[in-house]
Amino acid sequence: MRVLQLITQGRGGPVDHAVEVAIELARQGHDSHLAGPPGPHLAAAAEHAVTVHVAPVDRAGDLRGVGEVRRVLAAVDPDVVHLQDRRAGLVGRVLAGPRSVPTVYTLHGVPDRLAGLVPGNLPLARPRRRDRLRYLGLEGLLARTPRSAVVTPCQALAAYARDHVGIAGHRVHAVPNGVGRHWLGQQTGPAADPGPVRVVWLGLMQPVKRLPDLVAAVDRVPGVRLRLVGDGPERSRVEAAAAGSTHPERFAFAGFDPDPVRALRAADVVALPSAAEAFPMALLQAMALGRPVLATRVGGVPELVRHARDGLLVDAGDVGGLARALTDLATDAVLRRRLGESARLRVRENYAIDRTTRALVDVYEGVAG
Template sequence: MHTVYNGVGGEFLADCPRPASAGGELDALWLGLMEPVKRVPDLVAATARLPQVRLTLVGDGPERERVEAAVAAAGSAERVSFAGFQADPAPYLRAADVFVLCSAAEACPMALLQAMACGTPVVATRVGGVPEIVRHGVDGFLVDPGQPEQIRSALGWLAADLPLRRAMSVSARRRVLERFGAERMVEDLLGVYARTTACAS
């Protein structure tokens, strides 16, 4: 068995300056298809008790009404924005202080890699290949799935520690540039083809 990780290319790797974030406040971003496995209500619950955190949800799907109901029930509608589907999510990723992946299951999520390529620190669940991508405490924080309190704690820590966010931003981007670029993915895939061909002959 050979593992070939997803690779990021194009505009996500463009060298763009990060926005100057204010200490004590945090713009959090979620990006994806709103379906049960993504557990977006967990993120809504986590941010409801963090008045310093603004949340933007980019994407749509069958769970949208449930997520909207969760926001209403949490009383945090003034701090939550629904951006809907976006063909080009890069501007949203670059504008965010942190990207949150709260899924119950993933493989090698492209949204996570795209966020890190843009220099956005991450809070992500320990599922699938995520721990192979994110180094806990270096590129962001890893939390257990289905645990909103752990998400809340990680976001609160990042909101309070601007130097840490900046350090994680640099580390996250470097991580993708060194290991998860599109060129590296192609090289790894060609290497698998070469080894397979050699064995067959």
């Protein structure tokens, strides 16, 4: 099949996922194309027989960017267009519909104000009328585009799509994210350097990530250090929380890293204390490297992480529970090793990118008729 994927973001989990899918589609013999803003993600895909197209769309009303996507769509003439973020889902379906090009949109997550509608997530803010109109009403309308389907990375988001957006059940397909072959090809085992137990957090610093909770928990547990890999609007607040803690020397801010393999390999534990999640790539990547994870029971996380088998799960917002779980992991190297080995095996058997991509091709073939 000739598959065109569209992204409008420059980084993040959906971008990583789109690149992995594009590369695996090409490896499986499909004519794989990836369009989006210029950056290392396009370059990485191009190195693996993916045809890339520079087509930045800065906002939904970016007429020049929309024109670039229209040009790419006409030039590629794909069998199916796979839209990998919210803006791509809007622009791509508006452009593909009149051309009768089949579309697949991956709903990677929901806006913070609607997060509480996803089973397991904490409510973060009261939804406004315009949020319901924009993200529920408009998405429900777009999902009725002929020859289209919606993919979600977890069952929790599939329930949201059916129950709250109102998308017909036969149009919703839960296809878990997968990790690429290079992740599963990495050497594993505990981090070699002795010393304090190293906890790593990876992602975009937003209020939903509840990073002050993690700072407070680490501050309570002796012999633990936290390295935060990422950036975002909450960074100054998190830095202030670390500076005001009892042990500010325990915290390090690494900033955004386009290749987090080294940071995750250096971790003894990877933590994600979010109030809401879908199916986090950071956890998948950490588990692929054999790292035990500590996360909250939100969204699709319990579908991925089996408590006390692949990692430890706590309730969102429970700083005491987070600290107790950290203590268990920090004081028991055998537990960390057992959880990490189980996590890696779980990803290898269930969440490798070749399995994900074959499931996506089934969806593509279904909408293509």
